[in-house]
Amino acid sequence: MNAPRLRTRKLDVKNGRIDLTHGSGGRAMAQLIGEIFREAFDNDLLAQGNDQAQFDMPAGRLAMTTDGYVVSPLFFPGGDIGSLAVHGTVNDLAMAGARPLHLSASFILEEGFPLGDLQRIAQSMGAAARAAGVKIVTGDTKVVERGKADGVFISTAGIGIVPEGIHLSGDRARPGDVVLVSGSIGDHGVAIMSSRENLQFETQILSDSAALHGLVAEMVSACGAHLRLMRDPTRGGLAATLNEVAHQSGVGIRIKEDALPVKKEVAAACELLGLDPLYVANEGKLIAFVAAEAAEKLLAAMRAHELGRDAAIIGHVVEDENHFVQMATSFGGDRIVDWLSGEQLPRIC
């Protein structure tokens, strides 16, 4: 008797392209999921093959987050949309002090997208997830007609476990708290823009895209009770993140321009591109607010970690009914660091 399923040829990853059948719920979709995603994400929970993953959890505090990724170009120096989609969601969990556990991944694919690129992205996601100790346990794939999307968009969601006694939230900054950043700012945005504009520098600027939960675990272990909040300054950069916190906590923030770690080549590229590093996205950096008495201890813990080597104290929290972020400039003046009102860098993540 014939068994049609056995006669299916393997996907032609080298030359093949996404077509509408890959989103139809039929055999082509099953094959795409099996040969590209299940293979790249390889884990026992995804292998359950149901429309949802099931797993046992201990009682406790959970964190849940989601992010969409529309970065252009899809592949950039230091990463790609796949690794970014893992790091970004892991980091949103880590900012709660959480240990990231499981991710979901939803793909929206444009008809005509090369299967080879999709495989490369899936494998990059799988590698980033394994490196971060998380599993991509469930997913979904949709296909839209040519011209109705831009290659691939990915939305990841994640859950993680918040350690007992840790309560980090954007409304917990208090006057006197110290503000730290875990390293140089602007690297991701400048890497993307350089790649888009085809700029060449003596030193290639790489995205800082990285999973921060390991660094966070060290920080929590060093000064857990003194930590007020953490944020990763992605879209809108340090400026947007500090303004968000000032607004949420009802405080002012003062930072020092001289204290901000900015790589020479990033500063030069920003000059060339007309960008301000304060507003440029980061994908592997965090800002921490901590009680003053624990600031030096926290700084030491951060610097002891590979991803916090260039950590710095950049400012402190003040009372300010206007909730302004102000910066003491290198020239000795003061300026208000406002939210960006327009769009500096579209599709940076």
Added chain:
Amino acid sequence: MNAPRLRTRKLDVKNGRIDLTHGSGGRAMAQLIGEIFREAFDNDLLAQGNDQAQFDMPAGRLAMTTDGYVVSPLFFPGGDIGSLAVHGTVNDLAMAGARPLHLSASFILEEGFPLGDLQRIAQSMGAAARAAGVKIVTGDTKVVERGKADGVFISTAGIGIVPEGIHLSGDRARPGDVVLVSGSIGDHGVAIMSSRENLQFETQILSDSAALHGLVAEMVSACGAHLRLMRDPTRGGLAATLNEVAHQSGVGIRIKEDALPVKKEVAAACELLGLDPLYVANEGKLIAFVAAEAAEKLLAAMRAHELGRDAAIIGHVVEDENHFVQMATSFGGDRIVDWLSGEQLPRIC
């Protein structure tokens, strides 16, 4: 002193459109999130305003799922992309027998999309979530340039709690098990296609889009231990879902055409559009596999629920090393119900 934040005008929802600043991480994005999403989803966890939601959970078995929604048109008879994005993800949780708890929502918006439509979609999501007893606790918004997406795409993820003693999985069907469907098939796909093709029928065909966890709770309570698995036959319809289960469980399935509930107007529209209801998507129906001795009890429990009024026993599981799905036709013959190899209905969900 001036306080620029207080001078921000409210969004012009009536005439305004999405622009790239709404995805920039700056003030325009904060305003969009506040005035459209936070208002529509209104709940304490989302109001935390962090990049992740945090909540306490009892120990137990969790289910996690995600789905992307690219349906076209965005508004259709019986629903819209917003209610669909809630129902679909709630249903993927419910198919594990789980009580849905929290959802995340990731929006990818096209520059130029009307704010009024976005608000309508967000309010529909909020209403669907409240009706289903779930909260949209965290979200994300990205904007891409005009022509790089198609209005709005939504990815939702969800978590739910699986009751003790319930283990539903696609690999648990056994020869002798009885197969039930909760109601008429093909309604959603035909509603979308009729809307796309601007077809008029005497009776308007509505999508069946609905949250099924209430029906599922009744089924679990009536015959929990005898239930093998449940699936919602969305893309690819009943045919794809039965083939998936046959494949996953390593069994054959036999169904009877005469037993399949299909509304007259849906059958007529399928005839006109050249569609086979077996392959047409449903968004408010489920298939259940149950041990034979509990089949009648399960049927009664389903029919007692509003969303299972037209439930029917449609077939049973057999041994078959080829894992075929076969149907006894109304004409007295047998046919193999294969997976669809091509794409019948793009962007149906």
